[in-house]
Amino acid sequence: MPQSPQGEDCKKLAAFLDSSIDSSGRNESALIKTLYEAQRIFGYLPKEAVFLISERLNVAVSKVYGVISFYSFFTTKPKGRYQVKVCLGTACFVRGAEKIARELESRLGIKLGETSLDRKFSLESLRCVGACGLAPVTLVNGKGYGRLEVKDIGPMLEQYTDGKS
Template identity: 55%
Template sequence: MEQPKNHALFNDELYAKLDEFIDGLPTKEGALISVLHNAQDIFGYLPAEVQNHVAAKLGIPASKVYGVVTFYSFFTMKPKGRFKFNVCTGTACFVRGAEKVLDELKKELGIDVGETSEDSMFSLDALRCVGACGLAPVVSVNGKVYGRVTPENISDIVEEQMAESHIVERSV
């Protein structure tokens, strides 16, 4: 099936990278979640344009792709910030103060849950459980997990992340 070439959001190089991944699959059957993970890694998120491309490339209805994207919480249809903060709000984390940690992160980053800062530096999400209950409450940033976090730790975590990325000054 010929792919549409009217990509408005992203350049053809990114689509070529995704196509290379899809074309290298031993079979396209049952590969949707794997393809979506790869697409999200390439594009940063999964807008309708990318979902339609995946559907056409896999020969499946766009509605099926959309259904999977909206069902699983690890997929996003909105752009995320450079620093993706996630706070576990599962039972163990909640009981040990995740709500206060989340409130402090909202203040520190200047955004609410589900939002991305205007400068695209930060995004904030709350997750149901990350499977690290013994470390509750847990915050992860771009995959790095911080355990036994308190509201007093938040500023240090933000600064550490920025220092690791060699960012000297925050605009928030």
């Protein structure tokens, strides 16, 4: 397994908890906000983060996990450094997003919802980013690529091969 900077991330989460909890009261109502922030920091919700949140918010860890499993936005599976999200919304779909998704799958060697073994890429689908005029659209770590054709995918991914984002 590649080294992950998890210790640093835990510190960031602890700092967030310090700054946010006491003002809003240590209770369940801060849970979703905190999980959102933790997932922003870690890219996913690792056990350490969930345990820390459970302890600091005084919400049972089983309950916290219940909430995580309820919302499809939250994930306990590690994500890649580059999160590739292909839009399969109506406009993108009619303009060939399906082909784009298949091309991404074959080039990255993973299926939608999966993360590559080296944790470099993860691939997900989403429904509409509000840029239908640019359909079909794909996001890589939040950066948008529009009017994509299958031949564009290779060059797009090449920008993310040297470890820079």
